[in-house]
Amino acid sequence: MIVCLCHRVSDRDIHRVIGEGVTNFELLQDLTRVASNCGNCLDCAQMIFEEACAARGCGEKHVHAAGLTATAAP
Known part of the structure; x- marks a missing residue:
């Protein structure tokens, strides 16, 4: 499914990048x-990111606040 129409980023792209070791939403955006x-x-991109990280056991907790994502210690 296409998540970002502007840049044609799919849920598969998000999963692929997380599979390559990205565990930070801002880095995913970069x-x-x-x-x-x-x-x-x-919102959709963050939800897919969180679900993919949880499924892979990324080891970090991602906290959402006012549309921003920050990484906190587990």
């Missing part, structure tokens, strides 16, 4: 440009 243009996909 690499894929997801949710970096109009922002309409931000």
Whole structure:
């Protein structure tokens, strides 16, 4: 499924990047440009990111606050 229409980023792209070791949403944005243009996909992209990280046991806890994602210690 396409998550970000502006940059044609799919849920598969997000899963692939997480599989390559990315565990930080901002780094995901830097690499894929997801949710970096109009922002309409931000919630969906974050949800997919969180689910993929949880499924892979990324080992970090990601905290959402006012549309921002920060990484906190487990």
